[in-house]
Amino acid sequence: MQLEFYKYQGTGNDFVMIDNRSEFFPKENTQLIAHLCDRRFGIGGDGLILLENDSETNFKMVYYNSDGNQSSMCGNGGRCLVAFAKKLNVIENETTFIATDGLHHATIADDGLVSLQMIDVAEVKVSSDHVFLNTGSPHHVQLVDDLENYNIKENGAAIRYGDLYGKAGSNINFVKQIDDTTFSLRTYERGVEDETLSCGTGATAVAIAMNVLGKTDASSIDLNVEGGKLVVFFEKKEGQFTHVFLKGPAEFVFKGTIEI
Numbered sequence: 001m002q003l004e005f006y007k008y009q010g011t012g013n014d015f016v017m018i019d020n021r022s023e024f025f026p027k028e029n030t031q032l033i034a035h036l037c038d039r040r041f042g043i044g045g046d047g048l049i050l051l052e053n054d055s056e057t058n059f060k061m062v063y064y065n066s067d068g069n070q071s072s073m074c075g076n077g078g079r080c081l082v083a084f085a086k087k088l089n090v091i092e093n094e095t096t097f098i099a100t101d102g103l104h105h106a107t108i109a110d111d112g113l114v115s116l117q118m119i120d121v122a123e124v125k126v127s128s129d130h131v132f133l134n135t136g137s138p139h140h141v142q143l144v145d146d147l148e149n150y151n152i153k154e155n156g157a158a159i160r161y162g163d164l165y166g167k168a169g170s171n172i173n174f175v176k177q178i179d180d181t182t183f184s185l186r187t188y189e190r191g192v193e194d195e196t197l198s199c200g201t202g203a204t205a206v207a208i209a210m211n212v213l214g215k216t217d218a219s220s221i222d223l224n225v226e227g228g229k230l231v232v233f234f235e236k237k238e239g240q241f242t243h244v245f246l247k248g249p250a251e252f253v254f255k256g257t258i259e260i
């Protein structure tokens with residue numbers, strides 16, 4: 001069978017997109033999803049996303065990591081799916097869709113940048129050398145001295161598989177402060193089991209964690225990721241973060257078919 005796919009990337013976090021409104025895709029086939037995400041034997045991607053019909057919103061997002069397993073929210077993937085929905089004429093420049101962590105509102109600006117509303121965050125656990133919070137996916141956030149030369153894969157895997165997070169694991173973000181409102185981060189992603197060029201829920205987690213740690217009092221924070229730049233903005237009231245938005249590019253790369 002010939003499978004039609006679209007490839008998208010958001011700051012270098014790349015995804016295989018499939019229009020599954022007709023529900024043809026074999027969603028339980030973990031091996032097939034991992035194969036499609038494989039960079040040597042398949043199409044290649046950090047994850048695979050299905051766009052499906054939803055009775056109450058514009059569409060449904062179903063997200064899989066490149067290991068083939070369905071997972072929690074993907075911020076960059078959500079932004080790319082919004083751009084994909086526009087390409088398919090499912091939406092125009094504004095949408096509400098459903099994902100695993102609930103409803104998401106998003107807009108596409110004239111310059112193509114996609115702003116995606118993320119979940120509200122009320123609980124942020126601060127430890128001596130790291131912060132843990134859930135921004136739709138679980139994130140460990142840790143400041144490091146030499147981010148450029150830091151071994152993300154080795155140190156990330158050690159924390160992800162260590163005692164802190166048990167079987168479920170976590171995504172691991174290493175961070176360096178650049179100025180009052182800017183941070184650089186590199187992320188080890190669970191389910192990819194490697195560093196990716198960007199992680200949207202990770203950038204969101206870093207922005208909130210840096211505010212909680214008092215590293216910034218800005219409510220709009222610039223994040224440098226390996227694949228580009230993201231902005232996270234939010235409202236903060238009595239320790240709760242609401243109206244949290246992740247903004248950045250979401251770009252169509254190519255379209256193709258693959259024999260499955």
Ligand SMILES: N[C@@H](CCC[C@H](N)C(=O)O)C(=O)O
Pocket residue numbers: 013065071072073074075076077137138170171189190191192198199200201202
């Ligand atoms: N790249 C994503 C995060 C995807 C989910 C993550 N790998 C997990 O399983 O927790 C993003 O942009 O947020």
